[in-house]
Amino acid sequence: MAFMIRSAFMKSRTVLPGLCVMRTMSSGGPTPPYTTLSISQPSSSVTYVELHRPEKRNAMNKAFWREMVECFTQIAEDPECRVVVVSGAGKAFTAGIDLMDMASEVLQPAEGDMARNAWNMRRIITKYQETFSVIEKCPKPVVVAVHGACVGGGVDLITACDIRLCTQDAWFQVKEVDIGLAADVGTLQRLPKVIGSRSLVNELALTARKMYADEAKDSGLVSRVFPDKEAMMAGALEMAREIAGRSPVAVQGTKVNLIYSRDHSVAEGLDYMATWNMSMLQTEDVMKSAVASMEKKNPKTITFSKL
C-alpha cells in the first residue's frame, strides 16, 4: 500500500502549488485503496487527508473507521511527511457516524448472554477509540479545517487533532445524547482538555445543542476562524508549510511532549522532557538552526534531514 500512496503523492506534486492544488485535490475522489479518504501532498512534506464521501456528508461508515487507522499508521511511519492537514469534501466536514451502515455493529439484538455481549461491545468500542487515538499517537502535527457541520463523531475526531481551524459557517454538535448514549470514542475525554470553559463543555455534551463558529473561537475550540472554505484551506496550508519548514526533530518532539504533559503533573512532564531532550538536543538541527538564527535567516531556508 505504501507504494500506491507514494505514487498518489507523486501525481499531486506535479500540479500547481498552493490554493489551486487544494481545490484540485478534492475533485478526484478517494485515493485507492481507500474508499472514504483522499490523500495527497499539496506541498513539500505536507500530507493532506480529505474525508471523501461528500454525497453522504462524509458520514463515518464501517470503512472509514478502519481506513483512518491504516492511513495515520502509515503517515506516522512516512519520513516524507512532517505535518498533516485534514478537512472534509463537499458541503460539510462530517455528519458523524453513519447510523445506517453501522447499525449492525452498534445496535445489537438483546440475545444471548448479557456478559458475553458486553465483552464483545467493549472490544468494538476500544477498536473505534483507536481510530482517533492514532491521530494523537502520530508524532506529526495534525491541523484540522472544519466547514459546515461537524457532528457527533466529527467532534471526537477534531479533538484528537492538534490545531483546529474553521469557517464562519461551521457548527459543532456533541450529538450522542440524542441517540441515547454517552459519547464513547473521545469527546468526553478530550473536549474538556481542549476548551477552557467546563460549563460550556457540560452544556454541549448534555443538551446536544449546536455551537457556531464565534462561540467556538471564544471558547478556544478553534484558534482561527476564516470567512470561507477557500480562505481556510489557504490558511491551513500556509500554517502547515510553516510547521513543515522547521526541524522535524523539534516539531515532533514538541507534539509528543505536549500530549505527555496533558496527562501528567508538571513535575513528571519536566522529568520526561529532560530525558527526551538529553538525546534530541544533540541533533545537528540545533546547530543549523542556531546558526541561521544568529544570521537572521528564516528557519524555512534550512534543509533538515528526514526523521
Added chain:
Amino acid sequence: MAFMIRSAFMKSRTVLPGLCVMRTMSSGGPTPPYTTLSISQPSSSVTYVELHRPEKRNAMNKAFWREMVECFTQIAEDPECRVVVVSGAGKAFTAGIDLMDMASEVLQPAEGDMARNAWNMRRIITKYQETFSVIEKCPKPVVVAVHGACVGGGVDLITACDIRLCTQDAWFQVKEVDIGLAADVGTLQRLPKVIGSRSLVNELALTARKMYADEAKDSGLVSRVFPDKEAMMAGALEMAREIAGRSPVAVQGTKVNLIYSRDHSVAEGLDYMATWNMSMLQTEDVMKSAVASMEKKNPKTITFSKL
C-alpha cells in the same frame, strides 16, 4: 423524609408550567423538614432546589451544610428526577458562610492539645467538603443560576455544579483570604479546572476581588449571561427540560464520565468509558433514540423508562 419531599413535588405539579411556576416557587419558604432549602418540581423530571434564607442573603449556616447533603443524597436516589436546577431566593445567590452562626465550629479557642484540635478540625473540614462533593457524586446534571452576589462558599458551591448561568448583575468573589484562610471546601481544587485562565484564577483567589458577569462569561466560569433573573430562570428551566427529555442512561452516563475524565489521563478515561458503555450501550434507549433520529423526530418525544 422521602414522603414529604415527594408530596412537595405533587403540589408544585398542579400549578402552571414554566415561568409562572418559577416565580411561584420561591414565594413559599423552605420545604420542611428543610429550613434553608426550598424543593419543588417545576417540570416533569426536573427538581428545583432554591437556597432559601433570603433575609440573610442565603448565608450558609450550620443547618445549610447538613441539609445540602441530605437533599442531594435523596435526589441522587430519586428515579423521578433527571436534572436539577439550583438558584437563590431574594436579592442575591448567597453571601457565603454565615460567620455568626458558624463561629463556634470554625473559630475554636486555642486550648487543649494542638494535635487533638487539628484532628477535630480535619474531621469538620472533610465533612463540609462533602456538602459540595455530593453535587458531583449525584449523577443527575445540576444547572446553577446565579444572580446578585455569589461570595465565598457560594463559589465552592457553583464550581461543583455542572452548568453555570448568571444574570447581568451577578458578581463572584473568592472571599476566603479576607478572613484569614485558604478556601478549603472546593474552590481551590475546582475553580482552576472550570476556568481557562490560570492567571485569573490566581488573581481572584489571592486578592479576593469581585468578578462581574462579563468577565465571568469571557473566562468561561458561566456559559450564558441573561439580562435579569426572570429571563435566567426561564432559560435554566428550558435547558433543564432539554436535558430531562433525553435518555437518562445517556445523560447520567455522560456526567459520570465527564467527571471521571477531569481527574484522569485521556487513556484512562477512554478505558473507563469503554468499560462503562459495554453495558450501557445495550440499553433500549439507543434503539428508541436511533429510530426516532432516523425518523427525524425530536428526542423529547420519546418516553424513556426511569433510571
Added chain:
Amino acid sequence: MAFMIRSAFMKSRTVLPGLCVMRTMSSGGPTPPYTTLSISQPSSSVTYVELHRPEKRNAMNKAFWREMVECFTQIAEDPECRVVVVSGAGKAFTAGIDLMDMASEVLQPAEGDMARNAWNMRRIITKYQETFSVIEKCPKPVVVAVHGACVGGGVDLITACDIRLCTQDAWFQVKEVDIGLAADVGTLQRLPKVIGSRSLVNELALTARKMYADEAKDSGLVSRVFPDKEAMMAGALEMAREIAGRSPVAVQGTKVNLIYSRDHSVAEGLDYMATWNMSMLQTEDVMKSAVASMEKKNPKTITFSKL
C-alpha cells in the same frame, strides 16, 4: 548574601512610595552580588525583582540562570517578603536565552560517547528547569508584568509565575522550534495548564508565531492588559499591596494548594487541603480577620505576624 539584599531593601525603603519608586528602581542597575537582577522593596512586604540587562534586552545568560535560583530561594525564606513583582528593565521583558553566551553549554560538539553526552545534557536541562520551578516552589505569590518582547525562555519564566499582566505593546513567542528544539524548561508543561485553548497552545508552540496582547488577554494567558508600562507597574504594585495586606498564612496556603490542585485529582486536592488547614485554621489570623470582617474593616488595616 542575606545581609546585602536586606540592605538593598533598606535603601529602597527610604525613597518615595508607589509609582515613583518603581520608576526609580530600574535606574540603578543590578543589585550586587547579582549581575542580571535588580532587587528592591517598593512597598512594605513587597519584593520587586527586575530582569536587568537592558542593553541585551534582558537576554538570559549563564549568570541569569544561576541568579534566579539564588534570588527566589532567598525570597522563599525571607519573612519580610509576602509577594513578589517581576518585570524587565529597558525596552523589552526579555529576548529569551542568550544564545551567544549559552552556546558552550547547549551546543556541544558531537564528540565522545553519546550516552555520556546525553547523561551530561540531562543534568544541565534539569538544572535549568529548576531556575523556573523555584518560582513555583516559593510560597509567596509572584506577579509578572510584561512589556514589549517576551520570547522563548521568557514564556517559560512567566508560565511559572502566578499572575500575568502585560502592556498593550507586549508580544509573546514560543521560539524554540525556530532553533531546532522542543522547549524544555517549562513552556510545554505549563502553558497548556495556564491557557484555556489547547488549539492555540499547539499553534504557538509548533509555528513559533507571535501572539499580541489582545489575544493573550482573550486566551487567558494574562488577566489584565494596561495601556503602557507605567500604568502596568502601578497596577502590579497596587495588586501586590492588596495581596501583601492580607494574612500571609491565608495567601501562601492558597498558593501552595492551587499548585497542588493543578497536579492532582479533585479528591486528592481536597484531602490535602483538609490536612493542610487542620493546623492553618488554628491561626490567630482567622480570628483577627473575622473580627475585622464583622466590624466591616478593610483586611489591610490588620497587622499580621511574619510567617
Added chain:
Amino acid sequence: MAFMIRSAFMKSRTVLPGLCVMRTMSSGGPTPPYTTLSISQPSSSVTYVELHRPEKRNAMNKAFWREMVECFTQIAEDPECRVVVVSGAGKAFTAGIDLMDMASEVLQPAEGDMARNAWNMRRIITKYQETFSVIEKCPKPVVVAVHGACVGGGVDLITACDIRLCTQDAWFQVKEVDIGLAADVGTLQRLPKVIGSRSLVNELALTARKMYADEAKDSGLVSRVFPDKEAMMAGALEMAREIAGRSPVAVQGTKVNLIYSRDHSVAEGLDYMATWNMSMLQTEDVMKSAVASMEKKNPKTITFSKL
C-alpha cells in the same frame, strides 16, 4: 445506638482481664442492635468485634453487610477506642457470602432494560465495597485473627484489616471464580498489595485453591501463626494492648499515612506526611513520650488524652 454499645463495653469491663475475657466474650451472642456482630471491650481502649453467626459459619448475610458499616463508622468516632480486634465465633472465621440470603440481590432475573439493571448492580456493588472500606477509613488499627475457614468475602474482609494473624488450622480461599464472578469487593485490589508474590496472588484468584497457614505465613498474608485459637486470641489481645498503650496521635497518624503511601508515589507520600506532621508533632504526646524515653520508662506507663 451509641449508648447501647457503650453499655455493652461497661458490662465487659467488669469481668476478668485478658484471656478469660476473650473466652467469655464469644459465649454471649450478638450485641443488640446487631444480629451478626458481638461487640465488647476486653481491655482498656481495645474494641473487640466478633463475627457472630456461628451456626452459619459466620456467613455474610444482608444484615452483616449493613452492620459492619454501622459498627466501624461508630468505632471510628468512638474516643474510647484506640485499636480493634476482629475474629469469628464458632468453628471458622467465615464461610464468606451467604448465597441463600443474598441471592435476591446478586442473582437478578434477566428482565427489563439491561442498562438499568447494570446501573442498579453498580450501586449495589459500590455499597458492598464500602462494607470493607470502612475498616480502612477507620483510623484505629484493626488486628484480625483467623481460625479455620476464611473463604470468599472473608478474604475481602481481612485484606482491608491492618494486621493479620491466624491459627495453624486456618485456610484461605479466594472462592469467587467458583461461583462465576470476579471478586468485586476488594480482594483483587488489596490482596496484591498485601502479599509479596504476585504469582501466588494470581494462582489463588484464578484457581480458587485453598492456602493453608504455613503458606499464608511464608507469603506474608499473615505475620504470625499460633498453634490454636486460644493462643491466637491471647496474642491478638496482647498486641492490641501494646498498640493501645501508645500515643493515639502517633498510632492513628501512622495508620492514615501507611494507607496513603500505598496509593501514592514516595514523593507524594512524603509531602503528605510533612503536611500531616506539621500539626501532629506539636502534640503534648511527643514531649510526654520523649521524657519517658529518656527516663527509660515503658510508653505504656504514660497517660495520653483521648483523640
Added chain:
Amino acid sequence: MAFMIRSAFMKSRTVLPGLCVMRTMSSGGPTPPYTTLSISQPSSSVTYVELHRPEKRNAMNKAFWREMVECFTQIAEDPECRVVVVSGAGKAFTAGIDLMDMASEVLQPAEGDMARNAWNMRRIITKYQETFSVIEKCPKPVVVAVHGACVGGGVDLITACDIRLCTQDAWFQVKEVDIGLAADVGTLQRLPKVIGSRSLVNELALTARKMYADEAKDSGLVSRVFPDKEAMMAGALEMAREIAGRSPVAVQGTKVNLIYSRDHSVAEGLDYMATWNMSMLQTEDVMKSAVASMEKKNPKTITFSKL
C-alpha cells in the same frame, strides 16, 4: 493464519490426553507459519505455546519477537482458548536475546544524526516492549513453566505472565548490565511488582547474579517448584485445566482487574471493578455456578459458553 493454527489444534486434539500429550508436543518442531514457536492444544480450552529453537537454547531472534505478538494477538481473539501454558523446548527455558541475530538492530553504527538514531531506537524498543505486553493484554491467564536457564529476555517474558512455576534445576538471571545496558523490555518495570523483596530485585538487576529455584520460591517469583520438567508440565497442565474449567467470564475478568489494580490506587481499582461487574455479574455463568455450588458440584462439571 487462523486456519492453520486451528488445524494444528485439531491434530493435537486427537492424541492422548495429559502428560503424554505434553511429551509428544515438543517433539514436533515449530508450528508453521511460526519458526520459533510450537502451538498445540493439550486439553480442552488450553493452548500450549512452546519456545522452540532448542538447538539455540530458545534464544530470542528477530523472528521470535515478531511471532510472539502474532501468536498472542491470535490467542486473545480465539474463543476456544481459555488459558495458556508457556514453556521452552530442549535443555533450557531460554538463553535470552540472540545477540548474533539481533546485533544489526541493537548495535547500530554511530553514524548520522544522533537524534535521528535515537528516534529510530525508541521505535525499536517500543516495538520489542510490545512483544511481552501482549501477554498482559491477552485476557486469558498465562502459566509459564521454567526449567534450566531463564536469562535476560527470559525474565522480561516470565514477569509478564500471570503464574510462574519452575523446576528444581531452574535459574534466573537479569543479564542486561553484563552487556552494558539497562533492561528495557519489562524486567525493571515488572519484576519489582512481582517479587516482595526490593533489595533482592535491586541485587539481581545490578549484579546480574544467578538466582536458583529455592530463592525464586522464597522470594515469590515462582509460586511452585517441581522436582523435574515432567512433573512441572503435569502440574502446569493440571493447573491450566482447573482454570479452563471455570467460567471464562469470571476468569478473564479476574485477570483484567488484577492487572488494572496493580497500576492504580485501591479506590480507583474498586471503582473500575464495580463498573466492570455491573454487566459481568448479569452473566448466566453466575446462576449456573451458584446452583452447582449449592448442589455441591465441582465447577468443572458445568458447561460454560465461549467468550
Added chain:
Amino acid sequence: MAFMIRSAFMKSRTVLPGLCVMRTMSSGGPTPPYTTLSISQPSSSVTYVELHRPEKRNAMNKAFWREMVECFTQIAEDPECRVVVVSGAGKAFTAGIDLMDMASEVLQPAEGDMARNAWNMRRIITKYQETFSVIEKCPKPVVVAVHGACVGGGVDLITACDIRLCTQDAWFQVKEVDIGLAADVGTLQRLPKVIGSRSLVNELALTARKMYADEAKDSGLVSRVFPDKEAMMAGALEMAREIAGRSPVAVQGTKVNLIYSRDHSVAEGLDYMATWNMSMLQTEDVMKSAVASMEKKNPKTITFSKL
C-alpha cells in the same frame, strides 16, 4: 571540599585491598570536614561511607542530617564513584535520632501562633526527608550493611538504600510510635514498597517491636544475612566490586529506572524506559560488553569510561 574527600580516597587507595582495608577504615574517625561520617575508597570506583559516632551508637545528631546531604550530593557528582557501601562504626549500625541533640528542633515550646509553628515545622520535616531522599536521587547504587541495632531513623535510612545486607545479630525497630509520633522521614512511605508483607509492615510500625535478622531475611527487608560483621563487610565489598566492574551507563540507568518504576504504572515505566534508552543504548559500552560477552570474557575485564 571536593579536594579533601578526593585526598581521603587517595590515602585509602594505598592500603591493602579488601577485608583489611575495611577493618582499617573504621579505625580512623570521621573524615574532615565531616564530624559524623568517615569516607574512604576501599576499592576502585567504590566509595565507602561509614556512620562514625561509635561512642553514641551512631545516633543521628544535627550535624549528621546536614552531612548526609552534602556527602551524597558530592557522591552523585563524583565521576570516580560507581557504587557506595554504607555501614556503621562500633557496636551498632545506629541508635536512630539523637533526641538530646535534636530536642531543640523537634520539641518546640507551644508558644506563638500555631499556624506559624506548623509552617516552620513543615519546613524542618521536609529538610530532614531530603537527608535520605538524596540517597535515592544519587544514581549510584547504595549497598547498606547493618550490624547490631538499626533503630528509628536507621530504618528510614536503609529503606532509601538499594540493597540491604545484615549480620546474624542485627535487629530493626520502627521506633517512632514510642516517642509519640508517626515516622515522617521515609519509613512509612518506603518500607511497604521494600517488604512483601503488609501485615508485617503494619505490625512493626504500630507496635515498635524489634525484628531480628531471620525475619528480616524472610520478609525480604534484607537480601542476605552474614554470620558476623567481618563476613558482611567482605560480602558487601565483593558485591560493590561486582557492580563497579560493570558499565556505569548500564548500572546507573538501571537504578534510575527501578526507582521510576516503583512510583509509576508499568505502561508509564515502559514509556520512560524507551525514552531513556533511545540515547543510552547508543553508548560504546554496549558494543564493548557485547563483544566481551561473545568472547566469553568477564565484564569486569572491560574498561569503561567515567560517567
